[in-house]
Amino acid sequence: MNDNTLISFRDVSYRYESDTDTPLPLALKNINIDIKKGEFVAILGHNGSGKSTIAKLSNAIIMPESGKVYIKGMDTVDEKLEYDIRQTVGVVFQNPDNQIVATIVEEDVAFGPENLGIEPKEIRKRVDDALKSVGMYDYRFHQPHKLSGGQKQRVAIAGIMAMQTECIVLDEPTAMLDPKGREEVMTAMQRLNKELGITVVLITHYMDEAVKADRVIVMDSGEVVLDGTPREVFSQPDIIEHAGLELPESAKLANELRKNGVELPEGILTPEEFIEAFKFCVSGGNEK
Template sequence: MDIIKVENVDFSYVSQNDNGKQISNKVLKNINIDIPEGQFLAVLGHNGCGKSTMAKLFNGLLIPQSGKVFVDGIDTADENRIFDVRQTVGMVFQNPDNQIVATIVEEDVAFALENLGVLPNEIRKRVDESLKTVGMYEYRDHAPHKLSGGQKQRVAIAGVLAMRPKCLVLDEPTAMLDPKGRKEIIKTIKMLNKDFGTTVILITHYMEEAAQADRVVVMEQGEVVLDNIPERIFSQVEFMKKIGLDVPQTIELFYELNKNGFSLNLEILDIEEQAEQLADAIKGGNYGISN
């Protein structure tokens, strides 16, 4: 079943200019996406392509001007069920500092459940469970500002997990982290997807992160331009470069080699397999340097 269904969605930000005239800025044009339960989806696109706006449609933070968004069968425009929508689709943002509310880790993780009026015993149970899931249980009585970036972001994820969402939307969760923190977060996300069957929508700038997804959606100027498995996306090196995006470095290397006569398969993303392929090509004497 599709956990999120986006049907013919248009979205514009409306603002007023200096003369008091309304200007509308269309950021999403005729978006159609179905996301099946349990999928790990990565969304790529450079700044201003509308990917963050799209993320905000997924849990009813924004309501489209035309078209519909369904979360687990619920229309996000239905105000009476907005809390059901937000419980189903949890959202994690870029800056961990700006999404932690309380001064103690466990209090922050409990925040969503307190809002939902869950009973104290159940809150305690779920808070412990979420903190253990992201590996932050030992830090439950720490002050958030004393944690590292990766740890803070894991607390933020735990705060959302406590609602037991079926789907997790992460809007560039690693953008402000160091490489170590980035690794921690990606490991956590993949674990949630594999072991708990949580649907994951990861908006990112890092091609290496997107390469690990089941499916990649590429956005450009408010439209979905590519939607496929990562192998098929990153093999289109020229197209990706044309719209200002990168491909994983190994693919870039293979692409450059192919330009010089190699015939390497660009549709493999596993580093081990890539290495074998390259080794075979070199062993075969096919250096392919034509000039």
């Protein structure tokens, strides 16, 4: 583990408690993940693949059954470090309605810093900065239940930002949103990562979101099956499919065409890349 590692999972296993006598199968099986400072990591997996368990483990909400989770070297089992851990890694959940506490946007964003016992003046500054960074400053006096899904989710992100965490883990933040809301949240996340240097861990099952990350981790039945850049990961269509996921549409099309003898390069992920490669193929193919 070097100094740059923010989140470190060492042989972590986890099992949810069962209501009956027969124990449930392991949700996570001996996984090892290291997330470095400043990374934008997407964790992909179908429902029940164990990806959401990772969010709760990295925030000391639940403890591993075996193995260790370290946040900047702090063991999450150590109760004394609970506050420090939660000030380092913040979590945004799927349902925006169930994580907003206060009745006014800015008061909700202030909730975290208030719990930390921060000076009122400093809270004010943090709240304003956080709301500006997600583009919700103009809505600071609004009532949360009157906002759209994408707006609520950005308020939730601001709530974590105001705690000045180094890393933000988002557990399927766009699953309940419409295309516009998804885009708003994606833009906000990319800004936090690129402009403010915040480490972002995005748990999702949308491929087009994962393509935008620096690194993609694919989970299947509690295990990490792929870990690498989007290009590396999506060049493994069989494993992706087996994990109950689909390739991004552009990648799927490029693969199919390659199988049929069309000379397209490997690693096409986005529509832009496909268009460029196609144009090159059509003209370049001729010149050769």
